[in-house]
Amino acid sequence: MNRSRLTALRAFPASGVLRSLCSLRVWAVAAGALVALTPAQAQQSLLNASYDVAREFYREINPAFVQSYQQQTGQAIKVDQAHGGSSAQARAVREGLQADVVTMNTTTDIDFLADNGLVAKDWAQQFPYDAAPTTSTMLFLVRKGNPKGIRDWADLVKPGVQVVVVNPKTGGNGRYAYLAAWGAVLEGGGTPEQAREFVAQLYKNVPVLGKGGRDATAVFLQRNIGDVLVTFESEVLSVEREFGKGRVDVVYPSTSVLAENPVALVQPVVQKKGTEQAARAYLQFLYSEQAQEIAARHGLRPRSQAVLERHAQQFKPIKLFRVQEHFGSLGQAQKVHFNDGGEFDRLYGAGQGAGRR
Known part of the structure; x- marks a missing residue:
């Protein structure tokens, strides 16, 4: 033992040295355990790629899930978000x-x-x-006092009415708006050709398509x-939170489309990261009573009948049709209406010109 170390030990009583050594040993064991846990904890991180207007919903869902997961498993976990147009997000996942x-x-x-x-x-x-824990539908937000007297779909094609919608080629919000307008004509007894003419006229009134x-x-x-x-019902609460109540009026059309919000695991990612169990637990959590209540608070229609009944005043009754009733499936609607060269390209290009897209 060198002289400086010996001098240091002599400065303490023997009992103090032993206590110090024991404390150091306990600290070292605890530190070792912490180091051992850190890699496992660092791996428990999830990324949820989601559609644009779900930001606030998942901002509240994520900490609720983190707390629930830790209570049930004893494991820490982190959930991050990535938001954008639904189709743009899907392409981003495909691209890495x-x-x-x-x-x-x-x-x-x-x-x-x-x-x-x-x-x-x-x-x-x-x-x-x-695999759709919540639903929504399409409705109208109009300027305070509804100066243009918007009441139903037919009002959107009147001269002088400007309609803002999402581009159906980049976002599910836009696709559901398009299908809701088309389906409303069919629900009213119209023919497919009348529906086509109506939607073409509607998009002539669109000055700009949102991403x-x-x-x-x-x-x-x-x-x-x-x-x-024209947007999701759930966007009403987001608008009120961001811009204040009373900025817009809400108009429920006579009929609209049932919009289901599906979820899925990204298999190569969860297998590579070893997060499949946690990712599955995250999606299952969305069906829990707690998550369904959060969904209702954010304007998403819950699957839980009990939660839906508690929020009956919030979710006004509206005649809803499913996509399958008029379009076969969303997949078929995609091929016919939204793929390159489909119905939307033809009617929007004819009405606005490719440069406005």
């Missing part, structure tokens, strides 16, 4: 975004990932309600473009 889960607003975006080997082909059978739901809201409320915004 390392999302563990996708929570979209149309099944076509998850089918797209399944076709690219990123999501299981039977993804819709892996969770209840065809996603939140972008369309910004166009309407920040840039003050348009007389009516």
Whole structure:
């Protein structure tokens, strides 16, 4: 032992040295345990790639899940978010975004990932309600006082009415708006040709297409473009939180489309990261009573009947049709209406010109 170390030891009574050594040993064991746990904890991190207007919902869901997961498993976990137009998010995942889960607003975006080997082909059978824990529908937001007298779909094609919608080629919000308008004509006894003419006229009244739901809201409320915004029912609460109550009026059309919000695991990512169990628990949590209550508070229609009944005043009754009733499926609607060269390209190009797209 060198002299300096010996001098240091002599400065303490023997009992003090022993206590110090014991304390150091306990600290070292604890530190070793902490170091041993750190890699495992660092691996428990999930990324949820989601659609544009679900930001606030998942901002509240994520800490609730983190707390629930830690209570049930004793493991720490972190959940990060990535938001954008639903289809843009699906393409980002295909191009390498390392999302563990996708929570979209149309099944076509998850089918797209399944076709690219990123999501299981039977993804819709892996969770209840065809893997869609919440639903929504399309309605209208109009300027305070409703100066243009917007009441139903037919009012959107009147001369002088400007309509803001999402581009159906980049976001599920836009696809559901398009299908809701088309289906409303059929629900009223119209023919497919009449529906085509109606939707073509509607898009002639569209001055700009939003990239996603939140972008369309910004166009309407920040840039003050348009007389009516066609968007998800859930966007109403987001608008009130961000811009204050009373900025817009809400108009429920006589009929609209049932929009289901599907979820899925991104298989290559969870297998690579070893997060499949945690990712599955995250998606299952969305069906819990706690998560369904959060969904209702954010304007998403819950699957839980008990939660829905508690929020009956919030979710007004509206005649809803399913996509399958008029379009076969969202996949078929995608091929006919939204793929390159489809119905939307033809009618929008004819009405606005490719340069406006």
